[in-house]
Amino acid sequence: MYKVYCILLSLVLLMSGCSFFEKEELQQDDEDIVLQPQVEQDDEAIVLQPEIEVIAENLRVPWSIDMNKGVFYLSERTGSIVKVENGKTERQQVSLKKPLAKAAEAGLLGFVLDPKFPNSQKAFAYYTYSDNGRDQFNRVVVLGYEGERWTEGEILLDRIPSAAYHHGGRLKIGPDGMLYITTGDATIPDTAQDLATLNGKILRMNLDGTIPDDNPFPNSYVYSYGHRNPQGLVWIGKTLYASEHGQSAHDEVNQIKPAANYGWPVIEGWEEKAGMETPLFQSEEETWAPSGMAAFDGKLYTATLRGNAVREFDLGKKATSSVIDGLGRIRDLFIDGDYLYFVSNNTDGRGTPDEKDDKLYRVLLSNLK
Numbered sequence: 001m002y003k004v005y006c007i008l009l010s011l012v013l014l015m016s017g018c019s020f021f022e023k024e025e026l027q028q029d030d031e032d033i034v035l036q037p038q039v040e041q042d043d044e045a046i047v048l049q050p051e052i053e054v055i056a057e058n059l060r061v062p063w064s065i066d067m068n069k070g071v072f073y074l075s076e077r078t079g080s081i082v083k084v085e086n087g088k089t090e091r092q093q094v095s096l097k098k099p100l101a102k103a104a105e106a107g108l109l110g111f112v113l114d115p116k117f118p119n120s121q122k123a124f125a126y127y128t129y130s131d132n133g134r135d136q137f138n139r140v141v142v143l144g145y146e147g148e149r150w151t152e153g154e155i156l157l158d159r160i161p162s163a164a165y166h167h168g169g170r171l172k173i174g175p176d177g178m179l180y181i182t183t184g185d186a187t188i189p190d191t192a193q194d195l196a197t198l199n200g201k202i203l204r205m206n207l208d209g210t211i212p213d214d215n216p217f218p219n220s221y222v223y224s225y226g227h228r229n230p231q232g233l234v235w236i237g238k239t240l241y242a243s244e245h246g247q248s249a250h251d252e253v254n255q256i257k258p259a260a261n262y263g264w265p266v267i268e269g270w271e272e273k274a275g276m277e278t279p280l281f282q283s284e285e286e287t288w289a290p291s292g293m294a295a296f297d298g299k300l301y302t303a304t305l306r307g308n309a310v311r312e313f314d315l316g317k318k319a320t321s322s323v324i325d326g327l328g329r330i331r332d333l334f335i336d337g338d339y340l341y342f343v344s345n346n347t348d349g350r351g352t353p354d355e356k357d358d359k360l361y362r363v364l365l366s367n368l369k
């Protein structure tokens with residue numbers, strides 16, 4: 001591991017250190033930036049970091065990372081896809097059928113390439129839109145790729161109720177070839193327990209938008225329920241894990257089983273109740289605001305927003321720690337070969353961006369140990 005003094009962190013400390021006691025007043029939602037305990041360190045604190053490389057910069061609220069043959073496609077919440085190839089960054093237009101919602105945390109969120117890309121020239125996306133300027137929904141759509149731009153095609157699932165916060169939004173293709181979708185409770189907690197709604201769920205669909213025959217509930221996209229605002233999905237082998245935001249601290253990492261109930265809003269933290277799952281990990285009285293996930297060598301990695309870190313979860317040791325910090329809010333992770341890639345989220349209105357934020361970074365996985 002390399003020992004590198006992180007100048008960026010020092011700047012953040014200097015800029016934010018004067019207002020520590022505003023912590024409670026700043027809190028509006030789980031993703032909000034709240035000054036972390038690290039602001040209590042003095043300016044001479046040395047932060048040990050593995051060597052981190054910048055792959056792309058000047059990103060606008062990047063939300064999701066996907067890659068095909070070494071070329072990255074990053075969704076931006078503001079409604080674009082950024083293609084990153086051999087160090088060259090190209091912002092590509094996305095034509096959507098509905099106007100993107102302007103609500104906090106909303107916009108173009110999940111994005112995943114079709115498994116047959118680039119032959120199919122298709123991807124899947126999840127976005128929040130405003131309907132008639134009043135109602136707000138999320139939908140899952142196919143995006144067609146024309147080499148330089150993307151256009152909304154088939155709508156696979158529409159009118160997932162949305163609100164001021166808690167949109168969910170992560171898309172991933174599972175090892176079973178199905179599309180998995182996380183949805184938030186749209187600030188109405190009881191919807192997470194209601195199997196008739198699409199909120200507060202992890203959903204599973206065929207790539208043509210139909211309901212798989214082997215879904216756990218008949219004629220339903222619901223795969224698991226009782227979630228508050230899940231934003232991360234990853235598999236180790238065939239085992240699915242998800243991250244979600246707790247109400248006040250108590251953020252969770254769960255192992256996801258079909259038909260299982262993850263408790264929100266009935267239980268949280270280490271609370272137990274018959275028929276409900278208790279998490280593998282939870283943040284206790286801290287707030288991580290966990291988003292995208294990746295996995296390697298029996299460990300889960302989660303991007304954290306308010307936690308300002310990449311956090312590692314060692315499933316064998318049942319231990320969690322921050323492995324990268326000092327770069328601000330982190331939204332998504334991606335592992336390819338020997339590297340962990342991650343995007344910052346300092347331009348989302350809740351961070352302290354530097355002039356070239358946001359950035360796509362990479363670090364050797366072997367340097368995280």
Ligand SMILES: [Ca+2]
Binds near residue numbers: 268279
């Ligand atoms: Ca739970």
